[in-house]
Amino acid sequence: QTVTVSSSASHAIPSTLWGLMFEDISSGDGGLYGELLQNRAFQQVVPGTPDALNSWSSINGGAISVVSDNVPVSSALPNSLRFNVPNGLSGPVGFANSGFFGIKVDSSWTYKASFHFRFPTRSSFRGNLVLGLRSSSGETLASATVPISASSTSWRQVNVSLRPSSSASSLSNQFFVTVDGNSARGQTINFAMFSLFPPTFKNRPNGMRIDIATALAGMKPGVFRFPGGNNLEGQTPASRWQWNATLGSLLDRPGRIGDWSYINTDGLGLLEFLTFCEDTGMEPIMAVWSGFALGGTSIAQDQLQPFIQQAIDQIDFVIGDPRTNAAAARRAALGHPSPFKLNFVEIGNEDFFAADTYTHRWTTFVDALQSTFPHLKFIATSNINDPILTPKPQVYDHHVYQTPTFFAQNSFFYDDMARDGTLYFEGEYAAISTNPNDIFGTPADGRLPFPTMQGSAGEAAYMIGMERNSDIVFAAAYAPLLGHVSNSQWTPNLVGFDSGQVFKSTSYYVQQLFSLNKGTEYLPSTLPPRNGTVFWGVTRDRTNLIIKISNTGSSSATLNFVLPFNVASTGIAHLLTGEATTSNTPTSPKAIQPSSHFIRTGRRFSYAAPAVSVTVITIVRE
Numbered sequence: 132q133t134v135t136v137s138s139s140a141s142h143a144i145p146s147t148l149w150g151l152m153f154e155d156i157s158s159g160d161g162g163l164y165g166e167l168l169q170n171r172a173f174q175q176v177v178p179g180t181p182d183a184l185n186s187w188s189s190i191n192g193g194a195i196s197v198v199s200d201n202v203p204v205s206s207a208l209p210n211s212l213r214f215n216v217p218n219g220l221s222g223p224v225g226f227a228n229s230g231f232f233g234i235k236v237d238s239s240w241t242y243k244a245s246f247h248f249r250f251p252t253r254s255s256f257r258g259n260l261v262l263g264l265r266s267s268s269g270e271t272l273a274s275a276t277v278p279i280s281a282s283s284t285s286w287r288q289v290n291v292s293l294r295p296s297s298s299a300s301s302l303s304n305q306f307f308v309t310v311d312g313n314s315a316r317g318q319t320i321n322f323a324m325f326s327l328f329p330p331t332f333k334n335r336p337n338g339m340r341i342d343i344a345t346a347l348a349g350m351k352p353g354v355f356r357f358p359g360g361n362n363l364e365g366q367t368p369a370s371r372w373q374w375n376a377t378l379g380s381l382l383d384r385p386g387r388i389g390d391w392s393y394i395n396t397d398g399l400g401l402l403e404f405l406t407f408c409e410d411t412g413m414e415p416i417m418a419v420w421s422g423f424a425l426g427g428t429s430i431a432q433d434q435l436q437p438f439i440q441q442a443i444d445q446i447d448f449v450i451g452d453p454r455t456n457a458a459a460a461r462r463a464a465l466g467h468p469s470p471f472k473l474n475f476v477e478i479g480n481e482d483f484f485a486a487d488t489y490t491h492r493w494t495t496f497v498d499a500l501q502s503t504f505p506h507l508k509f510i511a512t513s514n515i516n517d518p519i520l521t522p523k524p525q526v527y528d529h530h531v532y533q534t535p536t537f538f539a540q541n542s543f544f545y546d547d548m549a550r551d552g553t554l555y556f557e558g559e560y561a562a563i564s565t566n567p568n569d570i571f572g573t574p575a576d577g578r579l580p581f582p583t584m585q586g587s588a589g590e591a592a593y594m595i596g597m598e599r600n601s602d603i604v605f606a607a608a609y610a611p612l613l614g615h616v617s618n619s620q621w622t623p624n625l626v627g628f629d630s631g632q633v634f635k636s637t638s639y640y641v642q643q644l645f646s647l648n649k650g651t652e653y654l655p656s657t658l659p660p661r662n663g664t665v666f667w668g669v670t671r672d673r674t675n676l677i678i679k680i681s682n683t684g685s686s687s688a689t690l691n692f693v694l695p696f697n698v699a700s701t702g703i704a705h706l707l708t709g710e711a712t713t714s715n716t717p718t719s720p721k722a723i724q725p726s727s728h729f730i731r732t733g734r735r736f737s738y739a740a741p742a743v744s745v746t747v748i749t750i751v752r753e
């Protein structure tokens with residue numbers, strides 16, 4: 132196959148092209164968000180039920196229960212852990228938290244532990260709390276002692292740093308709090324708002340887990356879509372994501388029942404999302420709730436005003452003027468007086484599920500928001516031009532979950548899209564099954580537990596198509612981004628993790644190869660056959676010519692490049708290849724890794740793309 136490359140660029144490559152889609156789907160709490168304790172504040176649990184004590188256990192007979200405190204630590208956190216020391220015990224007595232399927236104990240880390248406590252009844256008791264980290268077999272790995280007295284019934288906060296004496300080889304460690312069973316017998320103490328943080332990305336308070344955040348930043352992503360995805364929507368309007376409930380002190384964040392069947396702490400909230408965008412150079416694509424909850428409720432058009440006002444306030448929190456706007460003043464008070472960068476606001480999520488009411492919800496939201504924020508572009512989430520929406524959307528968010536073959540066969544999806552000024556955001560895409568008749572089924576039915584090399588090559592073919600059409604595709608993001616390998620609501624995920632490490636998938640490496648070698652201009656070249664199995668695209672930046680190739684076929688394919696200008700006689704081929712069905716998994720985390728090697732290049736050169744491979748060739752321009 133000969134590939135003749137044009138000397139003149141057709142369009143600029145948008146800096147936003149390759150980005151991240153984030154929602155809490157076993158990816159925020161216990162994942163990207165640094166908090167190590169699960170059920171740290173007993174948010175949204177029913178006191179007295181077994182679930183209320185999720186992740187908490189007794190040590191040596193300590194009696195623990197979750198109660199609705201008659202003197203709650205805050206109005207947002209009505210529940211406390213009631214701890215009582217029965218008579219007749221000796222030695223350390225208390226309780227422990229097992230984290231999110233474990234807690235990594237690293238002796239090079241300083242952990243920050245915090246909690247609030249109060250004695251419900253005053254007494255002359257004085258004693259010591261011993262808290263820290265221990266192995267599941269009870270070996271103390273780090274500890275601190277805090278003197279306490281029952282001289283007051285008011286809440287007091289404990290903040291201590293913990294430095295493990297040694298690293299634990301196992302992840303099954305716990306955070307513990309104990310008293311001496313004998314001297315504290317009969318005592319009752321209420322606890323609330325526990326927190327245990329490791330070092331965080333950019334050392335941000337209430338920040339992100341370093342290894343996961345570093346892996347995400349390592350893709351140099353251009354955009355960050357949040358807070359969802361389904362997790363924006365709520366099963367009912369009352370449990371929708373609400374920006375103002377995710378701000379400020381953790382004592383003021385009630386948390387919510389998330390849309391992936393677990394409670395969200397909302398410790399990872401709007402300001403944390405925006406700060407993460409600034410810390411990694413991503414532009415936010417922020418969603419506002421659009422009046423539809425996943426349980427099926429659509430807000431009637433004449434009832435939308437309060438939700439539109441909440442959306443206006445959410446946007447004003449991000450970009451408003453603190454001198455004239457209350458929501459913006461909250462941003463300033465939280466330490467960020469200047470506005471954040473924001474150009475795109477998404478109205479809802481996957482509203483093709485509620486297209487019949489999206490027609491009026493879209494109109495009502497966009498009429499109000501566009502007049503309030505004339506420079507913003509609003510993204511529609513129903514199917515493209517179906518139904519017809521008023522005003523005509525400037526941007527559509529298109530999602531596709533399919534088979535590896537589908538992606539290879541649809542590399543030209545955007546070539547046929549009308550150039551009528553509409554922009555497209557491929558907000559969610561992934562090869563998730565090999566079974567075209569049951570895309571969302573179980574692994575037994577073809578669902579992929581982890582990305583595979585053939586799935587990643589299919590995605591690369593589709594991405595080559597989006598790069599070619601990046602005059603109208605301004606952004607794209609694989610979804611879901613993150614998933615805990617011990618407990619996920621969805622597979623495959625771009626990045627897997629457990630409480631100790633990160634697992635980068637083959638699709639992660641494709642995203643990274645494409646994003647780190649984006650180029651700034653697109654150079655047209657001989658088009659790949661639409662129904663072929665080999666796909667390529669050419670871009671350039673000031674120093675390099677960049678050629679991306681995906682060979683989704685089962686045999687090697689040689690491409691003969693004919694360039695219209697001089698380039699160096701040696702180039703670098705960054706290659707990702709392996710068996711079609713191979714994945715990087717917790718048991719084989721590095722089964723397939725990218726490799727780089729020199730190749731002969733020049734005005735004319737050939738490159739043999741291995742079967743089932745993705746290659747990015749970079750050549751210095753003369």
Ligand SMILES: [NH3+][C@H]1C[C@H](O)[C@@H](O)[C@@H]1CO
Nearest residue numbers: 360361362480481610611
């Ligand atoms: N069903 C997918 C579509 C929805 O927007 C996401 O929350 C889900 C997982 O990526």
